[in-house]
Amino acid sequence: MSKIQEFHRLHTGRELLLLGNAWDLLSALLLEEAGFKAIGTTSWGIANSLGYADGQLIDFDHHLSIIKAITDNVKIPVSADIEAGYGSDQRTILENVLRTADIGVAGINIEDSLKRQKGLRSVKEHCHLLEAMRMMLDNRGYHDFYINARIDTYFQMLEPFNETIERAKFYVESGASGIFIPGLVDIEEIKGIISDIDAPINLLSLPGLTDCHKLNEIGVKRFSFGNALSDKIIAYLKMNASQILKEQNTACLFEK
Template identity: 65%
Template sequence: MSVIQEFNNLHTSEDILFLGNAWDLLSALTLEKAGFKAIGTTSWGIANSLGYADGELIDFDANLRIVKTITESVKLPVSADIEAGYSENFDTIINNVLRMADVGVAGINIEDSFKKGKGLRDIKEHCNLLINMRTALDNYGYKDFYINARTDTYFQLENPLNKTIDRAMAYVESGASGVFVPGITKEHEIKEVANQVKAPLNILSLPTLTNCNRLKELGVKRFSFGNALSDKIIALLEYNAAKLWKLQDTSHLYEN
């Protein structure tokens, strides 16, 4: 079975796919060792690890190198977060997706929001991008490559439910394998999206949205924690570094 098919199967099994979000090789290997069945990179975490904020401020090649290192080292399917594609030019975006596929990822996560300014890409334009992306992947031998179409409606619009469903359905019709709706938290809205959109629904962990089993009951097929783990690790690093300097003592590093 190919890694692409293995990754697709994880979205259609009875269990919810709890995706482990990694930002470097060590975090990916740690998540694999813990038992996660698939890895999804976090662009936020990768950017932070290189000293940048999220939002396509790092070079695409820098992202690609980290993803390549992960795919070559873990035995799990890997999905790459490519934000909005690291370009506003559709040909460049599609080429970036193909380059990710070439390093062995089973899928990508792509957003419909702009990185250089607020707003969402026109729905027809984004659908056209997805159609051409799917065609290019098929032509290059990456049939069933998993395109997780993220819509940022809940981050940018008021009363976004209906527009979220419209976009999600259009994206699936245009070749997306699944849809990702970060920011949604109300259970009845999650259930509505899951019922209306005939593709696996990915939800992002938030302080009020944390339990896989409950989300499974609502129809969610994929659950990810984004940059939450990398943020926690960074906070722990900052705390210990500050404590070392303040106390001029290393004893706390050896405490259980």
């Protein structure tokens, strides 16, 4: 079974897939060693590790080289977070998707949000992109490649529920393998979306939305923690660095 097939299968079992989000090779190797069944890169974490803010500010070649280092060195499937595709036109985005598939990832996250301004791509425009993406990947032999269509309505709209369902249905019809809805935390709305959408639903861990067992019970198929782990490690590093400087003592580095 290829990694693409394995990753696709992980979304169809009885158990929710808890994805480990990595931002460099070391974090990916440690997540694999811990027992995670698949890894998703976090664009926020990668940007942070390089001194950038999130939002496609890194050169795509540099971003891709980090994803490739992870893919080349772990045995489990890797899904690449490529934000909105690192391009302002469909041709560039499709080229970047294909380059990402060619380095051996099993899937991607692709957003419907705009990067140079606030707002979302029109449903029609994003559906055309997803259709072209699926056709291109199939033509290159990447059958079952996982296109996780991220919908950013909950980050950009005051009343996103109905718009989210509408977009999700169109995206699935256009070739998306699954639907990712970061910012969605209300349990009743989660249930409503799951009952209406014929595709695996992926949620992002946020305060108040952390329990995989409860989410599995209501039918969520994939759960990720995004940049939360990398942020926690950065905060720990800052705290210890400040303590060392303030106390002029490195004892904290050896405390268990």
